[in-house]
Amino acid sequence: MVRPATMTRGAAAAALVALALVAVARAEDPYHFFEWKVTYGTKTIMGTPQKVILINDMFPGPTINCTSNNNIVVNVFNMLDQPLLFTWHGIQQRKNSWQDGMPGTMCPIAPGTNFTYHWQAKDQIGSFFYFPSIGMQRSAGGYGLISVHSRDLIPVPFDTPADDFPVLVGDWYTKDHTVLAKHLDAGKSIGRPAGLIINGKNEKDASNPPMYNVEAGKTYRFRNTYDSLDVHVGQCLSFLVTADQKPADYFLVVSTRFIKEARRMVTAVIRYKGSSTPPSPKLPEGPSGWAWSINQWRSFRWNLTASAARPNPQGSYHYGQINITRTIKLSTSRGKVGGKDRYAINGVSHVDAETPLQARRMAPNVLTAEFRTFIEVVFENPEKSIDTFHIDGYAFFAAGMGPGTWSPQSRKTYNLLDTVSRHTIQVYPRSWTAVMLTFDNAGMWNIRSNLWERHYLGQQMYISVVSPARSLRDEYNMPESSLRCGKVVGLPMPPSYLPA
Structure with a gap:
C-alpha cells in the first residue's frame, strides 16, 4: 500500500520559502x-x-x-x-x-x-x-x-x-x-x-x-x-x-x-x-562654422514611428506636455583667485573636499532638487569658446539653444516633440542651451564641464535629490563596503532606509 506523502505546516512553510528564494534567484538579472x-x-x-x-x-x-x-x-x-x-x-x-x-x-x-x-x-x-x-x-x-x-x-x-x-x-x-x-x-x-x-x-x-x-x-x-x-x-x-x-x-x-x-x-x-x-x-x-553645427544638432530627432525602446519614466517621453515646476540657470564664468585662473558656475568655483559631499549633502555649490519634479535647466556660456556639460544620474531632453542670454521668451524656439534623450550637451560660445528632465533618481549627482581643464579648475557642482519617503524604493542604502575618508572615518553607517 502506498501512503500519500505528508508534510507538517512548518515544513510546508519552509518549502514555500525555498521556492520563493529560487524564484527570486532565477528572476534576478545576469x-x-x-x-x-x-x-x-x-x-x-x-x-x-x-x-x-x-x-x-x-x-x-x-x-x-x-x-x-x-x-x-x-x-x-x-x-x-x-x-x-x-x-x-x-x-x-x-x-x-x-x-x-x-x-x-x-x-x-x-x-x-x-x-x-x-x-x-x-x-x-x-x-x-x-x-x-x-x-x-x-x-x-x-x-x-x-x-x-x-x-x-x-x-x-x-x-x-x-x-x-x-x-x-x-x-x-x-x-x-x-x-x-x-x-x-x-x-x-x-x-x-x-x-x-x-x-x-x-x-x-x-x-x-x-x-x-x-x-x-x-x-x-x-x-x-x-x-x-x-x-x-x-x-x-x-x-x-x-x-x-x-x-x-x-x-x-x-x-x-x-x-x-x-x-x-x-x-x-x-x-x-x-x-x-x-x-x-x-x-x-x-565642415566649418557654427551654423552648420547647430543645424546638424537640430536635425538629430527621434523617429517616433520606429519600433524601438524609448525612455518613458512616468510618461516623461512626452516632455513637451509636462508643466515645468522650476527653472535652474547655470551660468559659467572665468576669473582669478589668488592670481590664478579658476572657472565657476554661478560664481562658485568647486574644490573637492576631503569628505565626499554625499556623506554631508551640503556645500556652497550643492543644489537641492525636489524629488520627481520636472525641471528646466539652462546652461549659459559667456566665453568665446564652446563648452559641453554632463549631468550624472540622468538623461535629459535638450529642448533648445540659441545666442546671447536665455529668457522665458526663448521657450518659443524649443523643440517640444522629438528631441533626442542624452546625458551630455554642447553650449556654444556666448550662447545658451536649455534641457528638461524629471529629477526622479535620488542621490548626489555631479554636474560638470567635460572640458577637463575647466572641470579641474572648478567648473562643476553637485545636485542633491532626496526622496522624502526615505525608502529603498527610491534610493539604496550606503553599501557596507563603502570606503571611508575625511570626517566620516570611524562614524557609524547612516540610518538604513525602510523597505519599499
Whole structure:
C-alpha cells in the first residue's frame, strides 16, 4: 500500500520559502564580473613611448559588453602611486549614486588597495564610457567603452550589424598627467593637446594594422564617443555604416572643430576583406562654422514611428506636455583667485573636499532638487569658446539653444516633440542651451564641464535629490563596503532606509 506523502505546516512553510528564494534567484538579472589591475606602463603613442594608465596592461581599457539591466561587478586594484576612482559616464546608476565614482560621491581607492564597484545598466541601451575621475588622470588613459545592448524582447529599428566597432577618440598630451596638474595649480593653462588618438593610436604609429576590417555588402555599427559627425566632448553615439564601396582601404577621419589655428587630425584605416589598395592620401575637408553645427544638432530627432525602446519614466517621453515646476540657470564664468585662473558656475568655483559631499549633502555649490519634479535647466556660456556639460544620474531632453542670454521668451524656439534623450550637451560660445528632465533618481549627482581643464579648475557642482519617503524604493542604502575618508572615518553607517 502506498501512503500519500505528508508534510507538517512548518515544513510546508519552509518549502514555500525555498521556492520563493529560487524564484527570486532565477528572476534576478545576469551578472558580469571583471577584475582590473590598474598600473602605469609604457605605450608608443604618436610615435613616441609614453607613460600611460593601463587596465590589465591595456589602453584603452577592457570593453564592458552587457545587456540592458545586467549587473556589473568590477573589482579594481589600484597599483598607481595616487588615489583612484572610476566614473561610468552616461550610466545613470539608478538609486545608486554611491557607485557613481566622482570625488563628491565616493572616497577614493588608496594606492595598493582595491574596491569593488557594483552597478546595474538599468533600463539603458547605448554607448557609454568609463574613465578615472581624480585630478588629471584622465589625460593619461585608463578609459574604455561601455556597450549596453538591448534585450532580445525589445526590438531595434535596424537589422543586427555584422560587427560592432569602438571609436574612442581623445586628446593626447605628451606631458605626464601630474605635470599637467601642476601647471593648472600654478595658474598656467595646459594649452592645446599634442594631437588626437583613436582607440589609443595615431597615424604616426606606422606599424599599426588596419583598425577596422569589413566585408563588402555588410553593415557595421560604429560606437563613437567624441568628435565625429560633430559629436561634442563627452558625447556618445553609434552609427551604421554599409560597406557598399569598391573594395579597398579607406580612412576614418577625425578632426578638431572651431579653432582658428591648424586643425588637429587623426585617421584610422577601414579595410575591405581582400583589399590591397591603400587609402587615398587626399583627406576631405570637414565642415566649418557654427551654423552648420547647430543645424546638424537640430536635425538629430527621434523617429517616433520606429519600433524601438524609448525612455518613458512616468510618461516623461512626452516632455513637451509636462508643466515645468522650476527653472535652474547655470551660468559659467572665468576669473582669478589668488592670481590664478579658476572657472565657476554661478560664481562658485568647486574644490573637492576631503569628505565626499554625499556623506554631508551640503556645500556652497550643492543644489537641492525636489524629488520627481520636472525641471528646466539652462546652461549659459559667456566665453568665446564652446563648452559641453554632463549631468550624472540622468538623461535629459535638450529642448533648445540659441545666442546671447536665455529668457522665458526663448521657450518659443524649443523643440517640444522629438528631441533626442542624452546625458551630455554642447553650449556654444556666448550662447545658451536649455534641457528638461524629471529629477526622479535620488542621490548626489555631479554636474560638470567635460572640458577637463575647466572641470579641474572648478567648473562643476553637485545636485542633491532626496526622496522624502526615505525608502529603498527610491534610493539604496550606503553599501557596507563603502570606503571611508575625511570626517566620516570611524562614524557609524547612516540610518538604513525602510523597505519599499
